[in-house]
Amino acid sequence: MMGLFCALIARDLRLALRHGADTLGAVLFFILTGTLFPLALGPSPDLLRHMAPGIIWVCALLAALLPLDRLFGAELEDGSLDQLLLLGLPPSLVALAKITAHWLTTGVPLLVAAVPLAIMLGLPTSTLPILLAGLLLGSMVLSLIGGMGASIVLGARRGGVLLPLLVLPLITPALIFGAAAIDAARTGLPWAPDLELLGAFLAAAIPLCPLAAGAGLRAAVE
Amino acid sequence: MAESLSVFRGDRLVLDDVSLTLERGGALLLTGPNGAGKSTLLRVLAGLRRPDGGALLWDGEPITEDRTAHAARVAYLGHQDALKPSLTVRENLALFARAGGGDMDAALKAVDLLHLSTLPARLLSAGQKRRTALARVLLAQAPLWLLDEPSLGLDAAAVELLGEAIATHRAQGGLVVATTHVPLPLGEVSHLALPGMPDQSRGWWGADETDLTGDAA
Numbered sequence: 262m263m264g265l266f267c268a269l270i271a272r273d274l275r276l277a278l279r280h281g282a283d284t285l286g287a288v289l290f291f292i293l294t295g296t297l298f299p300l301a302l303g304p305s306p307d308l309l310r311h312m313a314p315g316i317i318w319v320c321a322l323l324a325a326l327l328p329l330d331r332l333f334g335a336e337l338e339d340g341s342l343d344q345l346l347l348l349g350l351p352p353s354l355v356a357l358a359k360i361t362a363h364w365l366t367t368g369v370p371l372l373v374a375a376v377p378l379a380i381m382l383g384l385p386t387s388t389l390p391i392l393l394a395g396l397l398l399g400s401m402v403l404s405l406i407g408g409m410g411a412s413i414v415l416g417a418r419r420g421g422v423l424l425p426l427l428v429l430p431l432i433t434p435a436l437i438f439g440a441a442a443i444d445a446a447r448t449g450l451p452w453a454p455d456l457e458l459l460g461a462f463l464a465a466a467i468p469l470c471p472l473a474a475g476a477g478l479r480a481a482v483e
Numbered sequence: 484m485a486e487s488l489s490v491f492r493g494d495r496l497v498l499d500d501v502s503l504t505l506e507r508g509g510a511l512l513l514t515g516p517n518g519a520g521k522s523t524l525l526r527v528l529a530g531l532r533r534p535d536g537g538a539l540l541w542d543g544e545p546i547t548e549d550r551t552a553h554a555a556r557v558a559y560l561g562h563q564d565a566l567k568p569s570l571t572v573r574e575n576l577a578l579f580a581r582a583g584g585g586d587m588d589a590a591l592k593a594v595d596l597l598h599l600s601t602l603p604a605r606l607l608s609a610g611q612k613r614r615t616a617l618a619r620v621l622l623a624q625a626p627l628w629l630l631d632e633p634s635l636g637l638d639a640a641a642v643e644l645l646g647e648a649i650a651t652h653r654a655q656g657g658l659v660v661a662t663t664h665v666p667l668p669l670g671e672v673s674h675l676a677l678p679g680m681p682d683q684s685r686g687w688w689g690a691d692e693t694d695l696t697g698d699a700a
Binding site: 264265268269272275276279280339340341343344346347348349350351352479482483 | 526529530531532533550551552554555557558559561562563564565566567569570574577578579581582619623
């Protein structure tokens, strides 16, 4: 069963590799929206440094949302979802495999791209590890909650519009703790509690979101 | 195997009180006008869709209890070929070969695709895509084949290959349920005709062995 789970992730990674433009799209969107802020707010280093955690987190959230509606949508449209559900894996594991692939193809590249963006916005390099640790946890949470939302709106008309409305409110705790941790680190306050709360959020999402997503997939093929 | 199934789509009753039984090595051909519920019945048999009434039994066990376990017993060929255009034939099938444990080369040979196996699926013709989807059915190594219009887009030679594959499967004790509008080389089959308007006439279990398809092939 574990082998099949990994084979499903490998298939998705191969697909992402063949559609390189789609995969890179989210990262380019992240960098582009991030660079719009200095242009819109003016080049004051103090202001940008102050706003950097929020900018990076909001941009990362929005960028990770982009590929979500194709995550299961493409599988449903060409009939692959039927075949995936008949693999003999529980639907929650099928969903978790797809969610893992989403994280590997969207979350990890966003982590890498966050470093140049943070430096550009003037975030002190001492806070970079906190930023990356927060984004590491946060991007996993986002893939899990986003995958759950994507499976729930699957088959709905205007699912693409519905998806952000469903996912963004659920993801706000991660945004709050993640941005607060960087702020705390920048001002010399203890940052560990914020990251621990983010970790707790992830710990709750790991078992619950795939279950809900699996039920959503079952309902979508009915 | 299935007892008085009924299924609603929206508020329309698609299948009303349909019953069918299949023995080892048996084949059942579903016929009926468009919209009679043939594909819906196949999806119910695959466990993809829950019947709104009635029971589905496999060796006396209800399959709706554990649909994941039932999935391992089923090879389903839907309307759509479910291929990713950017992956090659082999890559498209790799996951399913792993799941079912079938031999990739043997399956590709059975549908005469060995020479095209490294081609991306987007370059295949409609019939070649259908054959790739049939190879997936073979790879599943499942006892129950559910084929929705399996001959769609196939040329005469490929239909013959399909007939051979089905005959081999049945000889090994496999079960086949297929829907079709055109004659299929199935050999000895039972028929289940689904009425177009289930509100007016009841579904019936056709026990008469009028072997239309065998003659046509």
